[in-house]
Amino acid sequence: WTTGTGADAENSIRELAALAETAGSQVLDGVMQRRQSPDPGTYLGRGKADELRGIVDASGADTVICDGELSPSQRRGLEDVVKVKVIDRTALILDIFAQHAKSKEGKAQVELAQYEYLLPRLRGWGESMSRQAGGQVGAGNGMGSRGPGETKIELDRRRIRSKMAKLRREIAEMKTARVTMRDSRRRNAVPSVAIAGYTNAGKSSLLNRLTGAGVLVENALFATLDPTIRRASTPDGREFTLADTVGFVRSLPTQLVEAFRSTLEEVSNSDLLLHVVDGSHPDPEGQISAVRSVLAELRGEVPQEIVVINKSDVADPEVIDRLLLREPRVIAVSAHTGEGIDKLLDLITDELPRPDVTVEVLVP
Ligand code: GDP
Numbered sequence: 001w002t003t004g005t006g007a008d009a010e011n012s013i014r015e016l017a018a019l020a021e022t023a024g025s026q027v028l029d030g031v032m033q034r035r036q037s038p039d040p041g042t043y044l045g046r047g048k049a050d051e052l053r054g055i056v057d058a059s060g061a062d063t064v065i066c067d068g069e070l071s072p073s074q075r076r077g078l079e080d081v082v083k084v085k086v087i088d089r090t091a092l093i094l095d096i097f098a099q100h101a102k103s104k105e106g107k108a109q110v111e112l113a114q115y116e117y118l119l120p121r122l123r124g125w126g127e128s129m130s131r132q133a134g135g136q137v138g139a140g141n142g143m144g145s146r147g148p149g150e151t152k153i154e155l156d157r158r159r160i161r162s163k164m165a166k167l168r169r170e171i172a173e174m175k176t177a178r179v180t181m182r183d184s185r186r187r188n189a190v191p192s193v194a195i196a197g198y199t200n201a202g203k204s205s206l207l208n209r210l211t212g213a214g215v216l217v218e219n220a221l222f223a224t225l226d227p228t229i230r231r232a233s234t235p236d237g238r239e240f241t242l243a244d245t246v247g248f249v250r251s252l253p254t255q256l257v258e259a260f261r262s263t264l265e266e267v268s269n270s271d272l273l274l275h276v277v278d279g280s281h282p283d284p285e286g287q288i289s290a291v292r293s294v295l296a297e298l299r300g301e302v303p304q305e306i307v308v309i310n311k312s313d314v315a316d317p318e319v320i321d322r323l324l325l326r327e328p329r330v331i332a333v334s335a336h337t338g339e340g341i342d343k344l345l346d347l348i349t350d351e352l353p354r355p356d357v358t359v360e361v362l363v364p
Contacts, residue, residue: 011283016067016089018200023096028059042077043070049081056082065092069253072121090117090253097256105174109259112167115160116255122157182269191240191352193232194267194303196295197276198248198287202310205335206276207244210345234349235342243270248291261298268298272351273305274344277323279315279332284323304351305329308344313337 009032017027033048042049043066056064063085064078070088079086094114101107195203211230229243245267252260267273275291277284288307295302307327309320313334320332331347333340 007283011286013067016065016092019089019092019096020065023092023099025063025065028061029055031055038068038070038074039077040071040074042081043068043074044078046081049078053082056084063087065089075121090255093253094255105171105178106259108167108171108174110256112164112171113253113255113259115164115167117253119157119160119164122160190231191238191272192243192270193240193272193274193348193352194243194245194270195274195276196245196248196264196267197274197291197308198278198281201276201278201281201287202335203244203276206274206308206310206333207242209335209338209341211242234352235345236349238349238352240271240348240352243267248287248294260294264295264298267295268301268303270303271353272348273303274308274348275305276308276310278311279309279320279323280311284309284319285326288327306331306344306347306351308333310335312339 013030013032017030020027031044031048031052033044035045039045039049044052052064055061061084064082064087066078066086066088068088069090070078070086075086075088094110094117097110098114101110195207197203207230211232229241231239232242233239245264273295275288277288281287307323307330309315309323309330309332311334312320312332313336315332324330324332329347329351331340331344333344335341
């Protein structure tokens with residue numbers, strides 16, 4: 001169930017399927033239903049839920065993923081009808097973040113978010129899974145159950161809360177260390193450029209293009225909270241740091257917003273922002289405004305922005321022209337073919353803060 005127009009809902013479902021594939025699933029089929037509001041008992045209306053049961057049986061699916069957030073009772077209700085595991089978009093996204101987190105800080109942040117998600121669902125989850133797995137709580141070992149999932153269901157709320165408090169303290173300490181490092185880069189007066197944009201827009205590919213760094217590029221909705229920072233230089237030999245920030249996804253789980261913000265602080269502390277957009281996406285304007293509205297909420301100022309329309313090799317030229325007219329500082333590039341990259345470097349050179357010029361006044 002999504003609010004908004006039909007096209008919006010379809011984009012959202014398409015992205016959900018891509019997210020599921022990123023998490024390592026094979027997507028078999030889908031159903032959509034237009035309703036005023038989700039059914040309080042089974043999320044989908046009863047008839048639609050029965051239809052879904054038929055699809056599950058016919059396709060041999062072992063999981064149903066809903067494109068919204070389910071209450072514990074909706075989850076249970078729908079599981080009772082379809083007889084397979086039901087997860088929601090939030091659980092799926094948390095799972096992907098858990099798979100991709102590499103740094104200690106990123107891992108701690110995802111774990112905290114998973115506990116936050118789990119806490120209000122403790123009872124509902126335990127009951128429904130124990131019924132399903134024949135009383136064997138903790139048997140779940142698939143999508144949506146990585147990390148502190150069913151296996152830790154026996155932890156009571158108090159223990160989870162104290163674990164969460166410990167994680168928060170650790171995250172705060174790691175953050176202090178990160179800020180100290182950032183300050184030292186700053187003292188060295190190396191200008192910083194941050195790359196932000198929707199997930200799959202081509203941020204890692206662009207980072208590779210600009211630095212030759214060989215960062216992992218995945219043909220998937222790559223979601224990580226760990227910023228990658230590399231050195232690069234302009235054609236006239238000035239050095240700058242380039243930070244690839246977290247990818248944006250639709251309806252980011254509220255449990256991840258805080259973690260996401262702290263990663264995005266790299267953006268508000270940089271001298272220049274490369275806002276990367278996938279020019280071949282059906283709704284690039286929608287993505288641009290979604291990214292901007294999140295950035296606008298950050299503490300601190302949003303730096304000067306260059307909109308980089310990527311994938312010019314495959315994007316519709318009319319869409320590119322439309323975006324070129326709409327944005328003040330904008331360039332179309334292809335991280336794949338290298339088209340436009342030289343021009344982008346020139347633009348970066350123009351926009352980077354000039355080193356302080358010292359003027360010596362000679363007094364005779
Ligand atoms: P990120 O999630 O924003 O870091 O995106 P990635 O750099 O991982 O790229 C996502 C996908 O888009 C990968 O399959 C890339 O190969 C593809 N991609 C990136 N840049 C281009 C481009 O300029 N042209 C085309 N055709 N594909 C691209």
